[in-house]
Structures are given as structure tokens and as C-alpha cells.
Amino acid sequence: xxxxxxxxxxxxxxxxxxxxxxxxxxxxxxxxxxxxxxxxxxxxxxxxxxxxxxxxxxxxxxxxxxxxxxxxxxxxxxxxxxxxxxxxxxxxxxxxxxxxxxxxxxxxxxxxxxxxxxxxxxxxxxxxxxxxxxxx
Amino acid sequence: xxxxxxxxxxxxxxxxxxxxxxxxxxxxxxxxxxxxxxxxxxxxxxxxxxxxxxxxxxxxxxxxxxxxxxxxxxxxxxxxxxxxxxxxxxxxxxxxxxxxxxxxxxxxxxxxxxxxxxxxxxxxxxxxxxxxxxxxxxxxxxxxxxxxxxxxxxxxxxxxxxxxxxxxxxxxxxxxxxxxxxxxxxxxxxxxxxxxxxxxxxxxxxxxxxxxxxxxxxxxxxxxxxxxxxxxxxxxxxxxxxxxxxxxxxxxxxxxxxxxxxxxxxxxxxxxxxxxxxxxxxxxx
Numbered sequence: 468x469x470x471x472x473x474x475x476x477x478x479x480x481x482x483x484x485x486x487x488x489x490x491x492x493x494x495x496x497x498x499x500x501x502x503x504x505x506x507x508x509x510x511x512x513x514x515x516x517x518x519x520x521x522x523x524x525x526x527x528x529x530x531x532x533x534x535x536x537x538x539x540x541x542x543x544x545x546x547x548x549x550x551x552x553x554x555x556x557x558x559x560x561x562x563x564x565x566x567x568x569x570x571x572x573x574x575x576x577x578x579x580x581x582x583x584x585x586x587x588x589x590x591x592x593x594x595x596x597x598x599x600x601x602x603x
Numbered sequence: 604x605x606x607x608x609x610x611x612x613x614x615x616x617x618x619x620x621x622x623x624x625x626x627x628x629x630x631x632x633x634x635x636x637x638x639x640x641x642x643x644x645x646x647x648x649x650x651x652x653x654x655x656x657x658x659x660x661x662x663x664x665x666x667x668x669x670x671x672x673x674x675x676x677x678x679x680x681x682x683x684x685x686x687x688x689x690x691x692x693x694x695x696x697x698x699x700x701x702x703x704x705x706x707x708x709x710x711x712x713x714x715x716x717x718x719x720x721x722x723x724x725x726x727x728x729x730x731x732x733x734x735x736x737x738x739x740x741x742x743x744x745x746x747x748x749x750x751x752x753x754x755x756x757x758x759x760x761x762x763x764x765x766x767x768x769x770x771x772x773x774x775x776x777x778x779x780x781x782x783x784x785x786x787x788x789x790x791x792x793x794x795x796x797x798x799x800x801x802x803x804x805x806x807x808x809x810x811x812x813x814x815x816x817x818x819x820x821x822x823x824x825x826x827x828x829x830x831x832x833x834x835x836x837x838x839x840x841x842x843x844x845x846x847x848x849x850x851x852x853x854x855x856x857x858x859x860x861x862x863x864x865x866x867x868x869x870x871x872x873x874x875x876x877x878x879x880x881x882x883x884x885x886x887x888x
Contacts, residue, residue, distance in 0.1 A: 491623070532760065532763055532791070532794065534763060534764070534766065534798075535763065535794040535795060535797075535798045536797065536798045537793075537794055537797040537798065537808075537827070537828055537831055537832075538794065538824055538827070538828075540831065540885075541824075541827045541831065541881075541885065544881050544884050544885055545877075545878075545881050548877050548880050548881050548884070549877060552873075552877060566729075566730065566732065569732065574766070575764065575766075
């Protein structure tokens, strides 16, 4: 079973705008997808099928002290509320590391991603490839 | 399309506040040096230095600018420590870490009271991913230069990034000693305490969030912090009815303050409704 992630132009542009606005620090945020009525069926569905996650929007979170939890909890609650009022749901997490030659999944990124994705039916984590930013 | 005084004042403002808007600095700095060199007088050397650092941010495209600045400054100020700093920065950009470290170490030996090379060494270790070395170097620096609040902030960040929250608290305590009226430092302290968790830490974080909100009633994160910590404290462990009631009153107060803040911002009504729902959820109702 493979999971393909499709990123909308809007989400892509927002993530890159976030990164470019704060080039000297790590940034992170949440990914949103469309909530459908089929959601209740997903868990019961065939787990061996190939899946696809369509990311339609991104919500920037922080660019400073990324790993402190209280404001992360507030932000996720706000995003859940925002998403549910617009037939969207949280579908993942994006992260860009601080150093331009570091595109690894660090401990902090993994921990936050776990926390976010455990509350999604299907979730993904995107790490920005900092080395490719120079080519933009 | 700016007048000369505007250009000069803008460059001065950016120098004074250490603003890192490198593209604008390079544009205005080059223009000022090309067209207003005589107006600048002796201030032009400060502009060369400012331009050099900003141009390094835009390299490799602006390397010629960097070299020209260093050359001009070296001619005017031979064997200057500040010019050596620029050469060190250039080596850092070129990832010639050993050259840069050698330069900074010799500067420190020659003039141990000049703070800049110590901090560049920390930056080099950070760039190499050698965080423990960066932390160690920064600690050594702060033993001597303990009033450098930016460095305490930097060390706080390094510790937080490594999940060394107790050490991060110690750094923020230093900041609080030196700047007891800075609401952001109180809020930072509270954030770290809250992250650590546990009843005692939550009680302390609640106090620090309250202090931050008292120092600046527009600090909405501090208000959310009061709400979260007091709501959690009202619902954990065995507490007396009075204590529980006090926590709930505080949480309710924080909710009211947050709602008032959003209303005062004249946001869309849907935002107010969404916020009310968020506040309910965070109050663990």
C-alpha cells in the first residue's frame, strides 16, 4: 500500500511564502484536506489499497520556539475549529529546518507530526528540502 | 526616489536596530555610496561595513560588493578587528570553517574583551550541526559577558531545540533578572514550564502567564496560557472546592479578556463565534 500526497498550488505557495519570510529560522505548519462524508468509512475500508491525500491548504504555525507545547495546543484547537466550519480537516504537518543543508526529519518535527497525525484518519508529514530553495 | 536625508536616516535606523533586511540595505547602501559619498563623510565607513554584511546575505551574487567593501575598509583601517570580522564572515560564507575559526581564535587571544568573535564561533558550530559544542562555547562566553541578553536568548533556543528544558529555564531566569518588566520573557518562562508539565510546573506557569498578561494586556498568548494552565489545574488531582473554583474563575477571566481583545480588533463576526468555540474547548468544558 502506498500513499500519494498531492499538494495544491495554494498550499505549496503558502508553505514557501512562510519559509521565505523567515529564512533564518525553522518554520512549521499544518496541512488541510477536504472533509468528505465518506470519512467514517475510511477506517473500515480496505487497508491494502493505494491511498491519495489531496492537500488543499496550509496553515502556518510558528517560526520561533517550535517545540513548546501550550501554544501548539491552542493553535491546533483553532485550526480544527476553522477547518470544521469550512468542510476541511487536518491532514498533516509541514516543517522546514533552520539550516540550509539540513532536510532531515529531526526529533522535534517527528514528535509534533506524531501528535498531529494521530488525530487524522490519514496524515502525512512534509519536510521542505532546503537545499532546493536556492534553485527557485 | 528617496531624498538624501531619508536614505541616510533609513540606513542609520537599520544600523541602530540591527534590522536584517539585506536586499534593501544593499540597494540603498550601494546607491548612497555611489551618489552621496561626500555627503556621508566619515559615516561612509559604517555604511561600507553595513553593506558588506548585507551583501554576504545575498551571496554568491553580491560577492564583488563584499570584496570591494572589505578592500576599502582594510585600506582605511589597517589591522582593524572589525575588518577582520568581515573577513571571518566571508570565510564562514565560503564554508572555510577552519580558516574562520583560526581568525576568530587569534582575535580572541589578541583582544579578549571584544565579544563578536566568540559569538561567530558559536554560529560556526551551529552551522556545522555541532550543537553541544555551540552550547559549550556560548556558556563560556556568557560566563564573562553575562549581560548580553541576546546571547541568553540564543542559548535558551539552543536548549529548547535539544529538549533541555531545565537548562532553558535557567537561561530565561537570567533574562528575567536583567529585564523584569519584559512580558515576553515571562511568557517564554511560562511556555517552558507548561511544556515540562506536572502540577507544580503548571501552577508556576499560570503565575508567569498572569504576570505577562499584567505587563501587557495585549499579549494574547499569555491570556491563552492563563486559560490553559488554570483549566488544567481545575481538573487534575485532588483539590479542594475553593481551589478548583479559583482556577475556574481565573480561566473564565482569561476567556473574557481574549473575547474582548478580538472584539476590539473589529474582526469578522464569524471569527468571534469561532473563537468562542475554541475557548470552550480549551476550558475543557
